[in-house]
Amino acid sequence: SAPADDASFLRRVTLDLTGLPPSPEELAGFLADAAPDKRNQAIDRLLATEAFTDLWTMKWAEILQVKVNNQNADTGRSRQPVWKYYQWLRSQIAANRPFNELVRDLIRAEGSNTANPPANYYTSANGNIRTPMERAEDTAQLFLGTRIQCAQCHNHPFDRWPMHDYYG
Numbered sequence: 520s521a522p523a524d525d526a527s528f529l530r531r532v533t534l535d536l537t538g539l540p541p542s543p544e545e546l547a548g549f550l551a552d553a554a555p556d557k558r559n560q561a562i563d564r565l566l567a568t569e570a571f572t573d574l575w576t577m578k579w580a581e582i583l584q585v586k587v588n589n590q591n592a593d594t595g596r597s598r599q600p601v602w603k604y605y606q607w608l609r610s611q612i613a614a615n616r617p618f619n620e621l622v623r624d625l626i627r628a629e630g631s632n633t634a635n636p637p638a639n640y641y642t643s644a645n646g647n648i649r650t651p652m653e654r655a656e657d658t659a660q661l662f663l664g665t666r667i668q669c670a671q672c673h674n675h676p677f678d679r680w681p682m683h684d685y686y687g
Contacts, residue, residue: 525550532562537570566615576609582661583608583625583640600632600639607636622662
């Protein structure tokens, strides 16, 4: 594809990073800007907005199955640890923390899920996860984009995972 024109670029990048379209004032200012690096500047400006933090916290909270609403009443789980988990996640995104460090904190978390919000990863995820093997499957799919479940019963038919790797 040919590079997008400035108006299309600003609309796309603003929607991607903040979930909102650019305001007419933002668009007019961007189109009037003659700086050769105005696209990079626009990206940097958008990454520093609350709207970016809000959108990407929401996306990751959904992926991590953080639930801070009335659904907690249905599960019997206290809202306080889940709210702290959400706030922790939001602070990590706002601080532009590298995802490898964020994921390391989630996977290595231990102790109270109130005192140590990343420990909620083990309690707030899919309620059907009961065993360490299921947790490993879910974690591999979530953070590595790899479905290893097939290799539990047979060598994975479409990937490189044999059964001995699954159980290893």
